[in-house]
Amino acid sequence: MYESFYRLSAKPFQLKPDPSFFYGSKGHKRAMAYLEYGLSQGEGFIVLTGEVGAGKTTLMRNLFRKLESDKIVAVQIVNTHIDSNDILTLVAAAFGLPYAKASKAALLLEIEQFLQRCDRQGKRVLLVVDEAQNLTSETLEELRMLSNFQTDEAPLLQTFLLGQPEFKKTLLNQKMQQLRQRVIATYHLGPLDEQETKAYVEHRLNTVGWQNDPVLDDGAYRLIHLSTGGIPRKINLLCDRMFMMGCLEELHHFGEDAVNEVINDFQQEFDSSQTAAEETENATNQFVTEIHENNNLVKVDLEKMESRLVRMEKSVLFVLDLLKQNLSFGNAKNDFNKR
Numbered sequence: 001m002y003e004s005f006y007r008l009s010a011k012p013f014q015l016k017p018d019p020s021f022f023y024g025s026k027g028h029k030r031a032m033a034y035l036e037y038g039l040s041q042g043e044g045f046i047v048l049t050g051e052v053g054a055g056k057t058t059l060m061r062n063l064f065r066k067l068e069s070d071k072i073v074a075v076q077i078v079n080t081h082i083d084s085n086d087i088l089t090l091v092a093a094a095f096g097l098p099y100a101k102a103s104k105a106a107l108l109l110e111i112e113q114f115l116q117r118c119d120r121q122g123k124r125v126l127l128v129v130d131e132a133q134n135l136t137s138e139t140l141e142e143l144r145m146l147s148n149f150q151t152d153e154a155p156l157l158q159t160f161l162l163g164q165p166e167f168k169k170t171l172l173n174q175k176m177q178q179l180r181q182r183v184i185a186t187y188h189l190g191p192l193d194e195q196e197t198k199a200y201v202e203h204r205l206n207t208v209g210w211q212n213d214p215v216l217d218d219g220a221y222r223l224i225h226l227s228t229g230g231i232p233r234k235i236n237l238l239c240d241r242m243f244m245m246g247c248l249e250e251l252h253h254f255g256e257d258a259v260n261e262v263i264n265d266f267q268q269e270f271d272s273s274q275t276a277a278e279e280t281e282n283a284t285n286q287f288v289t290e291i292h293e294n295n296n297l298v299k300v301d302l303e304k305m306e307s308r309l310v311r312m313e314k315s316v317l318f319v320l321d322l323l324k325q326n327l328s329f330g331n332a333k334n335d336f337n338k339r
Helices: 026-041 056-066 084-094 104-120 137-146 167-171 174-180 194-207 218-228 232-248 256-338
Strands: 045-050 072-077 124-129 158-163 183-189
Touching (some): 026 158, 026 183, 045 167, 104 124, 158 167, 167 174, 194 218, 194 232, 218 232, 218 256
Parallel strands (some): 045 183
16 A cells, blocks of 8 residues: 555565565574575584564575575475474475375385485485474474484485574473484574664665655664564564555654654554453453352252252151141040940
8 A cells, every 4th residue: 555655666564574575684694694504514403593573484585595496405394383293294295295194104204215315316305494482392303303314425304493582492401402412503583783673674665666755764763673672573563554654644754753653553552452351351250250159149049949848848747747646546546436
């Protein structure tokens, strides 16, 4: 929508990872250097960590663009909420191998034969596992076992593990000692600083033909950095909303006021969502409480009814006993009179 208003060739602040918008900050350049170094070694595990939205996936896709497809077969796994029994199935599926109803032994054999075929064709195989912080120690152990496939000269598989910062704690687990010994490079991708945030925004705008319309002043850039913490995905989200507002209000200049307005909108939306969630939770709790109270009332009523029935039963039994006694007395009197 705002692309045409600002005469841009495409949307500059999309959320999906797109290597065509890759910005080489100091941290991203160092991370890329580590990845390329690890790739040149052709073995072991490379670990890349970073906060959500820091640009890990974009970085990896930018690396993929540089790979020579006739020399390297690279695949990526992104669904990692799985247990150790399913990881081999995902790996086989990523390599395009048959996996339906296959046993673990069959999957391992298929994967090994695939790796050997690639090696005979002079190709290396790279497996990239995203969201690695979701993997269990057992699942990571299955991935480590895959690294045992090798020829006399070299390993047949290399693995990159991308994850959030907590993944480093997983690696420090005592169970991960063997995996740690096979990690040949690791890097943590941090946020952008204030100057890099400005350069990042301008880089994305220039990529889609920005002609300095709208103008963003230094105050706007400073607030963008402060409110997003220098996380690229958060920057994209804020700037996308800001440009949308600018289009609707026909703004050609963004200062602190414009950025603050968008930040306040986000905060109000968050507060509204939080309030709605709290109201829903309170209503649910009240409903549950009423059910318990009603159940307790029903329980009390039943107890009272049961007590009354017991008393009535005793009364009936007492009356029956009296009747029996009267009948016995009457029968005895009649017998006496007959005599």
